[in-house]
Amino acid sequence: MAGKFLHTMIRVGNLDRSVKFYTELLGMKELRRRDVPDGKYTLAFLGYGEGNKEGQGEIELTYNYGVEKYELGNAFGHLAVGVPDVKAACEAVRAGGGKVTREAGPVKFGTTVIAFVEDPDGYKIELIERQ
Ligand SMILES: C[C@@H](O)C(=O)SC[C@H](NC(=O)CC[C@H](N)C(=O)O)C(=O)NCC(=O)O
Numbered sequence: 001m002a003g004k005f006l007h008t009m010i011r012v013g014n015l016d017r018s019v020k021f022y023t024e025l026l027g028m029k030e031l032r033r034r035d036v037p038d039g040k041y042t043l044a045f046l047g048y049g050e051g052n053k054e055g056q057g058e059i060e061l062t063y064n065y066g067v068e069k070y071e072l073g074n075a076f077g078h079l080a081v082g083v084p085d086v087k088a089a090c091e092a093v094r095a096g097g098g099k100v101t102r103e104a105g106p107v108k109f110g111t112t113v114i115a116f117v118e119d120p121d122g123y124k125i126e127l128i129e130r131q
């Protein structure tokens with residue numbers, strides 16, 4: 001079956017808090033937002049460049065009215081973002097009040113430089129060094 005990866009959806013407890021994190025600290029752009037009062041939820045789609053329009057994946061932030069916290073469980077791993085300089089990206093996240101949970105350095109048993117940061121809901125985001 002032909003297909004195209006479009007997005008990953010995560011539920012967040014405060015939409016503007018998450019949009020601020022992904023745009024101001026990770027450099028994404030809010031591409032569109034859709035409020036669905038009948039379903040009591042709001043969606044915000046974020047990504048780099050034009051997102052799906054230029055073949056890039058997007059993150060779909062889902063806010064359910066009045067739900068401020070979720071149990072993340074032990075199944076979710078991480079989202080991954082490619083950046084030219086992981087160490088600098090970690091410093092930018094830290095300077096913006098974000099949490100770096102694994103400092104920049106070669107991946108265990110490998111050579112690619114990675115780091116991990118957490119978003120405001122505690123979802124892990126892997127930063128991978130790539131030009
Ligand atoms: C726009 C598209 O990418 C969507 O994912 S909307 C799908 C819709 N989402 C929700 O209902 C989100 C709120 C819900 N309370 C939740 O937390 O998942 C959805 O899942 N619709 C169900 C359906 O059967 O249409």
Ligand code: NI
Pocket residue numbers: 007009060
């Ligand atoms: Ni979706």
